[in-house]
Amino acid sequence: MRTLSIGILGCGQIGSAVISLLRRKGGALLRDSGTQFKIVGVTVRNPRKKRAVRIPSALLTTRGDSLVRDPRVNVIVELIGGTQAARKLVLEALRNGKDVVTANKALLAEHGDEIFELAQKRGRKVLFEASVGGGIPVIKALREGLIANRIDSIYSIINGTSNYILSEMSERNLDFKEALRLAQRKGYAEANPSLDIEGVDSAHKLAILVRLAFGGRVPFKEIYSEGISKIRNEDIAFAEEFGYRIKLLAIAKRDRDAIEARVQPTLLPRNHILANVSGSFNAILLRGDEVGEVLFYGKGAGPEPTASAVVSDLVDLAKGSFAPYCRDGRLSSPRRLKIKSISSILSRYYLRFHVLDKPGVLARISSVLGRHRVSISDVIQKERKLGGIVPLILLTHDAPENQLRMAIKEIDRLGIARGGSQVIRIEAEPK
Ligand code: HSE
Numbered sequence: 001m002r003t004l005s006i007g008i009l010g011c012g013q014i015g016s017a018v019i020s021l022l023r024r025k026g027g028a029l030l031r032d033s034g035t036q037f038k039i040v041g042v043t044v045r046n047p048r049k050k051r052a053v054r055i056p057s058a059l060l061t062t063r064g065d066s067l068v069r070d071p072r073v074n075v076i077v078e079l080i081g082g083t084q085a086a087r088k089l090v091l092e093a094l095r096n097g098k099d100v101v102t103a104n105k106a107l108l109a110e111h112g113d114e115i116f117e118l119a120q121k122r123g124r125k126v127l128f129e130a131s132v133g134g135g136i137p138v139i140k141a142l143r144e145g146l147i148a149n150r151i152d153s154i155y156s157i158i159n160g161t162s163n164y165i166l167s168e169m170s171e172r173n174l175d176f177k178e179a180l181r182l183a184q185r186k187g188y189a190e191a192n193p194s195l196d197i198e199g200v201d202s203a204h205k206l207a208i209l210v211r212l213a214f215g216g217r218v219p220f221k222e223i224y225s226e227g228i229s230k231i232r233n234e235d236i237a238f239a240e241e242f243g244y245r246i247k248l249l250a251i252a253k254r255d256r257d258a259i260e261a262r263v264q265p266t267l268l269p270r271n272h273i274l275a276n277v278s279g280s281f282n283a284i285l286l287r288g289d290e291v292g293e294v295l296f297y298g299k300g301a302g303p304e305p306t307a308s309a310v311v312s313d314l315v316d317l318a319k320g321s322f323a324p325y326c327r328d329g330r331l332s333s334p335r336r337l338k339i340k341s342i343s344s345i346l347s348r349y350y351l352r353f354h355v356l357d358k359p360g361v362l363a364r365i366s367s368v369l370g371r372h373r374v375s376i377s378d379v380i381q382k383e384r385k386l387g388g389i390v391p392l393i394l395l396t397h398d399a400p401e402n403q404l405r406m407a408i409k410e411i412d413r414l415g416i417a418r419g420g421s422q423v424i425r426i427e428a429e430p431k
Contacts, residue, residue, distance in 0.1 A: 010080035017303035035318035103130035109207035127313035135305025149288025151213035160280035160301035161196035198227035348426035372407035
């Protein structure tokens with residue numbers, strides 16, 4: 001029987017769930033892997049605080065810097081989140097010959113190059129199944145099950161908080177703030193919920209998926225991200241009338257020698273498989289050149305699903321069954337992926353204006369769009385209130401983003417739309 005000695009950095013909800021899972025399933029995991037999983041230290045901010053799991057006081061420490069150097073420890077499980085302290089501790093753990101398991105998507109998206117490079121130099125492993133999609137084993141699938149494929153596209157819902165908020169707004173007609181408060185109460189949101197609602201958390205996770213799927217360094221700052229805080233109930237209702245649902249999607253696709261990678265609220269046809277993913281669930285739809293489409297669906301947030309992924313990494317380490325390669329090279333590949341700028345993409349758009357209900361307004365808006373080569377595919381104007389303000393909604397055919405933006409600026413300058421305009425991209429593919 002082997003023993004894997006584990007040091008855990010951070011004992012919040014996820015740390016407690018990992019400890020509880022190892023306790024409850026330790027016997028079964030030992031039978032499966034021939035390894036005993038032994039926790040030798042846990043860092044906490046306040047050793048006297050009451051926790052969901054009982055931890056012998058001899059294991060508790062406030063000194064992460066000592067735990068990552070502790071000669072008894074084989075693997076450090078990093079669950080403190082954030083990028084500064086976590087980066088220092090993970091690098092120090094690798095320098096001290098420890099393998100690392102982390103759930104920290106921000107850390108890997110922003111400092112992955114440095115971490116994977118050091119791990120390779122030191123012959124150590126960094127496993128991160130819990131960093132994307134909570135309990136969904138999508139990282140392992142990209143590394144192993146789909147290894148024979150060239151991945152052509154990723155369409156994903158990878159922020160449970162935003163998906164929960166949009167679902168509650170749509171199904172229960174809640175406004176954005178009420179739905180956010182509920183998501184926080186359920187424990188889905190990050191400590192700083194703006195990471196969830198402004199699309200940053202999804203962009204962190206997308207950067208990790210892109211690195212694995214397309215192979216190469218991902219300049220995180222070049223991933224465009226837009227959140228859901230400006231989506232109004234009326235947009236959800238109008239989208240429904242056209243047969244669409246609004247979802248926060250993280251999208252990546254090959255486009256000749258570059259990659260499109262972006263996070264954005266998106267109108268999806270109601271019958272699209274991702275349009276039917278609701279609540280805090282996550283789903284990742286991958287297209288491989290051999291396998292076609294594959295959908296991964298499950299709980300993307302919460303302590304137990306995340307702990308399930310962390311423990312699967314520990315078992316892989318114990319079994320030595322870790323596949324260090326991603327599709328086009330090592331995780332520390334020197335190749336830098338070229339990310340297309342958002343202004344150069346082509347998309348369909350949902351446009352919503354609040355305009356004065358008087359003759360000629362629609363003609364002026366459509367003439368500006370026409371001059372910028374943006375072609376309209378559908379229009380609705382909800383109520384007639386002669387002389388009053390009414391919502392006017394237009395859907396467009398495919399148009400270049402830079403032209404669309406110029407047209408919107410021009411329309412805003414006309415002074416016929418009140419309270420600013422709403423622009424949401426439409427994705428129809430893949431079905
Ligand atoms: N805040 C994240 C989410 C948790 O809402 O999906 C998991 O990363």
